Amino acid sequence: MAFNILVADDSETMRAVVKKTVEMSGVPIGEFHEAANGKEALAILENNWIDVILSDINMPEMGGMELLRTVSASEDYKRIPLIFITTESSEARMEEAKSLGVAGYIKKPFVPETIKAILYEVLAKAYEHRLASDMPHRDDTNSDMDF
Numbered sequence: 001m002a003f004n005i006l007v008a009d010d011s012e013t014m015r016a017v018v019k020k021t022v023e024m025s026g027v028p029i030g031e032f033h034e035a036a037n038g039k040e041a042l043a044i045l046e047n048n049w050i051d052v053i054l055s056d057i058n059m060p061e062m063g064g065m066e067l068l069r070t071v072s073a074s075e076d077y078k079r080i081p082l083i084f085i086t087t088e089s090s091e092a093r094m095e096e097a098k099s100l101g102v103a104g105y106i107k108k109p110f111v112p113e114t115i116k117a118i119l120y121e122v123l124a125k126a127y128e129h130r131l132a133s134d135m136p137h138r139d140d141t142n143s144d145m146d147f
């Protein structure tokens, strides 16, 4: 079974980079959804089954912290791990994110290996039962994609 992924970032370029990086990571992707802010992300959650969220923090309309707060407080969505990909690196922000149950924290700029490592770690923790048969090796068909 593949994973449905939601990426929220107000930068279209950043969303494309994250998407490419996730594709290259070898994680089996089902659907890939994109949102430009927290509100759009919530609308996507309402209408689609999402397995993991990769979100920016600083976004107009609704930022990542509020998105995380909403997801964590929702009976329907709290099962979904959320990983921040952000330029925010203050201890206070990281502590806040942790207290709200963030699954992972990646600082921009990132190297692809960091996203890959954290995504695998988070998926392994949340979906252990799916792993044995589904997680492909790094040398899979996706590895010849380049930026």
Ligand SMILES: [Mg+2]
Pocket: 009, 010, 011, 056, 057, 058, 059
């Ligand atoms: Mg931003």
